[in-house]
Amino acid sequence: MRLSRSLLPTLKETPAEAQIASHRLMLRAGLVRQTASGIYAWLPAGYRVLQNIARIVREEQDAIGTQEMLMPTIQPAELWRQSGRYDAYGPEMLRLKDRHERELLYGPTNEEMITDIFRQSVKSYRELPQMLYHIQWKFRDEVRPRFGVMRGREFLMKDAYSFDLDYSGAVASYRKMMLSYMRIFQRMGVKAIPMEAESGPIGGNLSHEFIILAPTGESEVFYDAAFEAMDFSSGTFSHTSDEDLERFFVQMTTPYAATDEKHDTAAWASVAEKRQGRGIEVGHIFYFGTKYSEPMGLTVAGRDGSKVVPHMGSYGVGVSRLVGALIEAHHDDAGIIWPDSVAPFKAAILNLKQGDAACDKICEDLYAQFAGNALYDDREERAGVKFADADLMGHPWQIVVGPRGAAAGKVELKRRATGERQDVDLAGVLARIG
Numbered sequence: 363m364r365l366s367r368s369l370l371p372t373l374k375e376t377p378a379e380a381q382i383a384s385h386r387l388m389l390r391a392g393l394v395r396q397t398a399s400g401i402y403a404w405l406p407a408g409y410r411v412l413q414n415i416a417r418i419v420r421e422e423q424d425a426i427g428t429q430e431m432l433m434p435t436i437q438p439a440e441l442w443r444q445s446g447r448y449d450a451y452g453p454e455m456l457r458l459k460d461r462h463e464r465e466l467l468y469g470p471t472n473e474e475m476i477t478d479i480f481r482q483s484v485k486s487y488r489e490l491p492q493m494l495y496h497i498q499w500k501f502r503d504e505v506r507p508r509f510g511v512m513r514g515r516e517f518l519m520k521d522a523y524s525f526d527l528d529y530s531g532a533v534a535s536y537r538k539m540m541l542s543y544m545r546i547f548q549r550m551g552v553k554a555i556p557m558e559a560e561s562g563p564i565g566g567n568l569s570h571e572f573i574i575l576a577p578t579g580e581s582e583v584f585y586d587a588a589f590e591a592m593d594f595s596s597g598t599f600s601h602t603s604d605e606d607l608e609r610f611f612v613q614m615t616t617p618y619a620a621t622d623e624k625h626d627t628a629a630w631a632s633v634a635e636k637r638q639g640r641g642i643e644v645g646h647i648f649y650f651g652t653k654y655s656e657p658m659g660l661t662v663a664g665r666d667g668s669k670v671v672p673h674m675g676s677y678g679v680g681v682s683r684l685v686g687a688l689i690e691a692h693h694d695d696a697g698i699i700w701p702d703s704v705a706p707f708k709a710a711i712l713n714l715k716q717g718d719a720a721c722d723k724i725c726e727d728l729y730a731q732f733a734g735n736a737l738y739d740d741r742e743e744r745a746g747v748k749f750a751d752a753d754l755m756g757h758p759w760q761i762v763v764g765p766r767g768a769a770a771g772k773v774e775l776k777r778r779a780t781g782e783r784q785d786v787d788l789a790g791v792l793a794r795i796g
């Protein structure tokens with residue numbers, strides 16, 4: 363993109379309404395604009411980040427055999443009456459009526475709908491297990507929308523659902539999902555700790571929230587200090603057999619961490635150094651047995667012809683919340699520091715002397731080589747403004763093109779994360795950035 367003709371409205375001033383760094387920086391870097399309380403428009407650069415996050419989630423869900431589909435945002439109230447959740451859900455649910463007075467709602471989640479779709483088509487044990495997911499907008503009329511996209515009312519979620527014949531099958535699906543989640547967050551360059559969470563009336567330890575530790579996080583968490591030293595960035599989290607998966611599960615849930623201090627007192631007893639802190643919930647995996655399949659009448663014919671009620675689980679990732687959460691984890695006083703995997707652009711090309719024939723030519727050539735993956739700052743602006751905006755927007759690399767270097771066939775490369783600068787030959791730029 364050419365910055366002179368892009369909707370990338372950076373702000374010098376700190377917006378008064380933003381209380382935390384990620385919200386301030388998302389507004390200042392021109393990623394989003396609020397259109398109503400808790401509802402945001404994604405501007406071009408912000409949308410690129412959102413799509414990059416969704417792509418990583420998609421690739422890792424596909425890799426464990428989860429099938430992508432797309433369910434609608436609008437759902438009939440009738441389905442939620444069948445599960446008993448229509449009245450129970452409360453004012454967070456946005457309820458609508460169509461012209462025929464039929465009751466509808468804007469989906470806050472999709473357990474009912476996927477159960478309905480599944481029960482219409484799947485009839486035999488031979489067709490199980492299955493896992494399905496979609497990446498779709500949700501609406502929850504949160505009491506206190508705040509922190510920008512972190513607690514919005516309309517937000518993008520990846521939600522997946524697993525169907526198994528029995529408990530042990532469901533456990534295997536759950537562990538696969540945990541593995542997939544570790545890979546997802548690892549690829550985004552953040553440490554998201556799986557913490558045992560409230561598992562409802564079913565009990566067991568099959569509910570984990572993935573939490574990024576951050577002082578501004580909304581969740582209070584308790585964890586073994588050993589987690590702080592654990593390295594989530596190396597290692598590939600690759601496991602294939604069921605035994606492998608079990609080992610992986612034990613490894614990830616030892617040391618112990620939970621969203622409730624009183625949860626699993628037996629596990630706490632083994633913790634030498636207990637820490638209390640705050641964090642951002644970016645994902646949640648949850649086994650809930652037959653909570654929906656039972657009341658909604660989902661059964662399949664079992665091996666011996668008897669009716670089997672499938673065991674289900676659901677698995678969410680806060681795709682839009684992650685944009686804010688990643689910024690909370692990666693920024694400094696000057697602005698955002700995007701991890702390479704989610705950055706809106708690989709690099710920014712800063713032309714320090716717009717209109718100078720040599721500088722213009724070098725920039726145009728480089729820009730063409732990046733094939734849409736670079737932001738070209740071609741504005742008639744002072745160098746200082748271009749540097750500050752590039753730091754604010756957080757491109758992993760800055761390619762600085764000035765007249766002196768141009769004459770020598772060199773540009774300056776700056777790595778945003780480290781601040782490290784080096785002069786490189788024009789021909790070597792692409793190879794260096796990769």
Ligand code: ATP
Nearest residue numbers: 511512513514517519643644645646678679680683
């Ligand atoms: P929270 O406790 O933060 O309200 P939740 O338990 O209601 O989350 P889930 O229903 O498990 O969340 O949804 C799955 C994921 O969707 C969450 O882990 C979170 O990352 C994201 N999410 C939930 N509510 C919001 C929201 N209001 N805005 C943005 N993302 C959200």
Ligand code: MG
Nearest residue numbers: 454502504513
């Ligand atoms: Mg909630």
